[in-house]
C-alpha cells in the first residue's frame with residue numbers, strides 16, 4: 001500500500017463514554033492494538049488498510065478511562081511482521097502491557113528471545129484473506145514448535161466458514177491456543193446455532209484451547225447494545241470460565257463505518273460474566289496466567 005496516496009482511516013470513537021461497570025482491580029484488556037505512530041513505525045508495504053496514528057499514549061489513556069490496569073497488545077496486520085510498534089508500546093507501559101507478535105517463519109531463535117525480553121508471550125497466525133496474502137500452515141506449525149521452549153501460546157484468527165478445514169491444523173499445534181473472537185460465529189443463529197455449536201466442539205476437543213469473548217461490534221447483527229451477542233456468549237463464559245479472555249479490540253481496525261463506544265463495550269462484561277467470580281476469572285485470573293505467568 002502506498003502511504004502517500006491513501007487517506008488514513010480513523011476507526012475509533014473520539015470520546016468514549018465512561019462505563020457504568022467497574023472492572024475488578026488488576027483487570028486486563030487482553031485484545032487491543034497500536035497503530036504507529038507512522039513517522040516512527042511505518043506500516044507494512046503489504047498492509048490492507050492504512051490507519052491514522054493510534055499510539056501507546058492513546059491506548060494507556062483509554063485503559064485508565066475504562067478502569068483497566070493492563071493491556072495485551074496484539075500485533076495488527078497493518079504492521080506486518082515488524083513488531084517494533086508493539087514493542088515500543090510495551091516498553092512505554094511500565095510493565096503494564098505484554099504482547100502477541102506476528103513473525104516471519106524464518107525468524108531466528110535469537111530474535112524470538114529478543115521478542116520475549118520485550119514482553120511478547122505469543123505469536124498470532126492470521127487466516128483472514130482480506131487481511132493477509134498467505135497463511136502457510138506448515139511453516140506456522142514449525143514456529144509453534146519453536147516457541148514451546150519460551151512457554152508461549154499461539155493466537156489464531158479465522159472466520160467460522162473455515163473452522164472445519166482448520167481442525168486438522170489446530171489438532172497438531174503443540175502449545176496452548178487462543179482463538180480470536182470465538183472464530184467469528186454468526187450471532188443471529190442464536191446460542192444453539194450451527195456455528196457456535198461447532199466452535200464449542202472445538203473448545204471441548206482440548207482443554208488448552210482458550211478464546212476471546214470479544215467484538216460484539218463486529219459480530220452482532222443487531223448493533224449496540226448487542227443483545228444477540230450477549231445471548232450467545234454468556235453460556236460460553238459459564239462453560240469455559242477458566243479459558244476465556246476479554247478485550248476492547250481498540251482501535252477497532254476496519255470498523256470505521258460502525259465505530260463502537262468503548263464504554264458501552266465494557267458494559268457488556270457483566271451481561272456475559274454475570275457473577276463477580278466469573279468477572280474476576282475473565283478479566284484478571286485468566287489473562288494473568290497466560291501473559292504474566294511469573295506473577296501468578
Ligand SMILES: O=C(O)/C=C(\CC(=O)C(=O)O)C(=O)O
Pocket residue numbers: 033075076077078126131157180249252253254
Ligand atoms: O482486531 C482484530 O482482531 C480484527 C481485525 C484486524 C486485525 O486483526 C489485524 O489487522 O491484524 C479485523 O478483523 O479487521
